Amino acid sequence: MTERDSALGEQERPLDAERTIGRDEAAKGPPAIETDGLELTYSDGTQAVKNVSLTVPRGEFFGFLGPNGAGKTTAIKVLATLLRPTSGEVRVNGFDVQTEPRKVRESIGYMAQETSVDLEMTARENIQFACEAYGVPRNERLRRIDELLDLADLADVADKRAEDFSGGMKKRLDTATALVHRPPLVFLDEPTTGLDPKARLRLWDYFRRINDEGTTIFLTTQYLEEADQLCDRIGVILDGEIVAMGSPEELKRRVGGEILDLELDDDGSRERAAEVARESGLFDSDATIDRTDDGISVTAQSARANGTDLLVALRDAGLTVTGFNVRAPTLDDVFLAITGEHVEEAEPMADSVQGGDG
Numbered sequence: 001m002t003e004r005d006s007a008l009g010e011q012e013r014p015l016d017a018e019r020t021i022g023r024d025e026a027a028k029g030p031p032a033i034e035t036d037g038l039e040l041t042y043s044d045g046t047q048a049v050k051n052v053s054l055t056v057p058r059g060e061f062f063g064f065l066g067p068n069g070a071g072k073t074t075a076i077k078v079l080a081t082l083l084r085p086t087s088g089e090v091r092v093n094g095f096d097v098q099t100e101p102r103k104v105r106e107s108i109g110y111m112a113q114e115t116s117v118d119l120e121m122t123a124r125e126n127i128q129f130a131c132e133a134y135g136v137p138r139n140e141r142l143r144r145i146d147e148l149l150d151l152a153d154l155a156d157v158a159d160k161r162a163e164d165f166s167g168g169m170k171k172r173l174d175t176a177t178a179l180v181h182r183p184p185l186v187f188l189d190e191p192t193t194g195l196d197p198k199a200r201l202r203l204w205d206y207f208r209r210i211n212d213e214g215t216t217i218f219l220t221t222q223y224l225e226e227a228d229q230l231c232d233r234i235g236v237i238l239d240g241e242i243v244a245m246g247s248p249e250e251l252k253r254r255v256g257g258e259i260l261d262l263e264l265d266d267d268g269s270r271e272r273a274a275e276v277a278r279e280s281g282l283f284d285s286d287a288t289i290d291r292t293d294d295g296i297s298v299t300a301q302s303a304r305a306n307g308t309d310l311l312v313a314l315r316d317a318g319l320t321v322t323g324f325n326v327r328a329p330t331l332d333d334v335f336l337a338i339t340g341e342h343v344e345e346a347e348p349m350a351d352s353v354q355g356g357d358g
C-alpha cells in the first residue's frame, strides 16, 4: 500500500469532490492548518521537526522552503496523519490529527515524494483508479480524467502502461492522481522535482488554478523560484525549525535593499574592491559587502543609486570591473541573509524519455 493509499483509508470518501467555491468563500471556517509546538523525533533520536507553530488560513498557497533534510517531508507526514507528533497540537481542516485522523484524511489530498503510480496500469487507468478511490462522481470521471491527462501532458500516451514512462512522466501522472477529487487542502511534497521547465510551468499554472478555486495548497520545495512564483506565504525551514516566515516580498525585503554584483577578472583585486566599497562612504552601515566567486556583491538600499559612483571609485583605485549588474533580491539571498549560506536547488532530473515528452 502506498502512502497515499494509507492516507485515504480503505472506505473513506472526500468531503466534496466538486469544490469550486473561490478563495473568499474558502477563507470561512477553521484554518486549514494549525500547529502549536509541533515536534517530531524519530526513534533513533533524530529531531526532524522542532517546535513548529504555524497557522495556514483556508485558501492560502503556503510553501515550506528548505534544503534536503530540513524536515519538510516529516512535517507533511504529521499533517497528513502518517506520523504521530512527538508533542504539540496539530489540527487540519479543524480536525485533530491524533483524535480525528480519519476526518483529517477525508479532507486532504496528498502527493508524496515517492511515486504511487501503478506501473502495471496505463495513465488513464491510474487516474481512473484514483477517481474511484477518492469517490469522484461517476458522471464527472471521464471529463476529469481527460482534463488531468491533458494537464499532465500525457494525453498522447494515455493508454500506455506507466512502466514505459520516464521519471518525469511518472511524476506528472502522480501529480494528476493526487488532484482528482479537488480536496479543500492539498499537500504537495516537492511536486515538480525532476520535471523539465516546460512541465513545471504547466503544473504551476494548474496549482494556481486550483488555488484560485479555493483549495488550500501546502507545498514543499527546494526550488527558491518555485516558492517565489507560487506562494502567498513561505515558511523557511532549516534543521527542523522555521527560521523565517512571510510573503516572498517580505522575505526579500529582509535582505535589505537591492544587490549590486560586480565582476573583477583578477582574483587578487577582489578583496581590494571590497575594501574600496566599504571605505567609499557610498553605502550605509547596514550594507553588506561580500566577496563572491568572481567579484564582489553589495547589498544596500542605495545599491542602484550609488552603483555608478562605486564604479568610478574602483576605477580610481586602479581596479578593472568586467561585469556590473543591479538586481532585486532572490530567495537565495534570503537564505544567505538568514543562514549565512547559499542553498543549493535540486537539479532537474535527467529524463530518459520514451515517447519524447519527458
Ligand SMILES: Nc1ncnc2c1ncn2[C@@H]1O[C@H](COP(=O)(O)OP(=O)(O)OP(=O)(O)O)[C@@H](O)[C@H]1O
Residues within 6 Å of the ligand: 042, 043, 044, 046, 047, 048, 066, 067, 068, 069, 070, 071, 072, 073, 074, 075
Ligand atoms: N525514518 C526516519 N528515521 C530517522 N530519521 C529520519 C527518518 N526520516 C527522515 N529522517 C531524518 O529527519 C530529518 C528530516 O528529514 P525530512 O525527510 O523530513 O527532510 P526534507 O526537508 O523533507 O528533505 P528531503 O527534501 O531530502 O526529503 C533528516 O535529518 C532525515 O535524515
